[in-house]
Amino acid sequence: MAGHRIYGMSFGSIHPLYVQKVERKDRTRAEVDEVIRWLTGYDEAGLERAIADGRTLEAFFAEAPELNPNAALITGVICGVRVEEIEDPLMQRIRYMDKLVDEVARGKRMSSILRGS
Template sequence: MTGHRIFGTSFASIYPLYVAKVERKGHTKDEVDIVIRWLTGYDDAGLEAALADERDLASFFEHAPSMNPDATLITGLICGHRVEDIEDPLMQRIRYMDKLVDEVARGKRMTSILRGGASGTPTAP
């Protein structure tokens, strides 16, 4: 796969950075897990498997059980780019995840982060 080098970065190398970021701001690993599960449809076992097998971000999103359709409601700037304007679908998903973690770190209410959703897991099909 050609593309940005972040696509080949392992989820296992990014995840502890997310956790450290939110913990520095007084939040928890559980909150990171909630937003990642909401976005991707992974359950706890799926997240653990993604961490254990060190899959890259391209594979992490390719094998996501179900991207939350409300992810398109995520807007704003991340890394100097508006997430809603990112054309590459994989890069946009990565930046959605970054944006959600940033919102946790900033202390935004979970119902707002999950775009009105009340749960950390998507509704079952």
């Protein structure tokens, strides 16, 4: 099965776009990094390596230490599709990350974004 073209995009090229999005709404890179680490289990150094080494989104999630068990609590619509109804596990994880960053940009409280963790 051929993967979606987003799977081959580098995480390092997408991360700055997330940061720009939230900074326009007076939020910070630290908040973006916090939600991504919460979702994926990367520590700060691991996340920095993932940004720097050019790994694809597919590799980023494949090499993630552990998807947060509360990720299934992420619901809502992203790109016109309900994230909880996405069948492809990799696409669902990418959309979870998109949804978390959107919630940061919208000004949601971090405790709510991190699903009470």
